[in-house]
Amino acid sequence: MADSLIRPLTPADLPAALALQADGYPEALWDGEEAFVSRIAVAPDWCWALEREGRLEGYLLSHPWTSMSPPVPDTTLERAEGDIWYIHDLSTARAARGRGVGRALLAACEAAHPQIRRSELVAVDGAEPFWRRLGWRPAMIGPVVAKVAKYGPAAIYMARDWG
Numbered sequence: 001m002a003d004s005l006i007r008p009l010t011p012a013d014l015p016a017a018l019a020l021q022a023d024g025y026p027e028a029l030w031d032g033e034e035a036f037v038s039r040i041a042v043a044p045d046w047c048w049a050l051e052r053e054g055r056l057e058g059y060l061l062s063h064p065w066t067s068m069s070p071p072v073p074d075t076t077l078e079r080a081e082g083d084i085w086y087i088h089d090l091s092t093a094r095a096a097r098g099r100g101v102g103r104a105l106l107a108a109c110e111a112a113h114p115q116i117r118r119s120e121l122v123a124v125d126g127a128e129p130f131w132r133r134l135g136w137r138p139a140m141i142g143p144v145v146a147k148v149a150k151y152g153p154a155a156i157y158m159a160r161d162w163g
Contacts (some may be wrong), residue, residue, distance in 0.1 A: 004101075008107045009047035009059050011037050016056035017049075022092045025031065028073075029124055029151065031061075031089070035074045037087060039063055042080040046113060048105045050096075058101035060109055061089040068144045070122050073151060084159075087121040106134070116162055122148055123156045136160040 009017065021030055040047045043063035050058040063077070065086035071077065092101045110116060114123075116138060120139065123131050128138075136158040140148065147156045 004050055004052045006048060006050050006104060008044060009040055011040060017059050018155040020093055023094060023104045025125060031074050035076050036074040042077050046109060048108045050101050050105055056078055057096040058092040058105055060105040062087045062109060070095055085116045085119040089095050089118060118161050120159045122151045123158050124151050130154050131158050
């Protein structure tokens with residue numbers, strides 16, 4: 001990771017980020033350009049990019065949000081406020097997987113926001129084991145179950161608390 005640059009994700013990264021998204025997620029979970037850029041616009045200091053040799057190898061799309069209330073996929077956000085760190089998307093290029101890109105992006109966001117006390121996300125497409133290794137646990141309770149169903153039958157709502 002020494003030759004990598006972690007920096008804020010910007011709208012200029014959109015073509016490369018959308019390519020990573022298309023390579024890493026089922027089409028039903030893709031965010032369109034407008035939805036993707038809206039997350040950067042409303043929470044620029046919560047969205048990160050990892051670049052190596054001028055290529056985007058991974059990105060983190062996240063924002064403050066209301067606990068137990070995941071946004072509907074491919075929706076445009078007009079605001080980002082709430083009591084938790086919501087991780088909307090963490091994507092890594094296939095060639096970079098297993099090299100700590102995701103962990104590095106999460107660490108960058110955590111370092112920028114030491115006030116974080118809770119994080120929530122929807123694990124999709126078999127990602128639950130990855131998130132478990134990092135400390136997130138299933139939180140499929142109450143009304144969140146119906147909301148998570150919009151992310152597909154295998155989606156799992158997960159949460160992590162910091163002491």
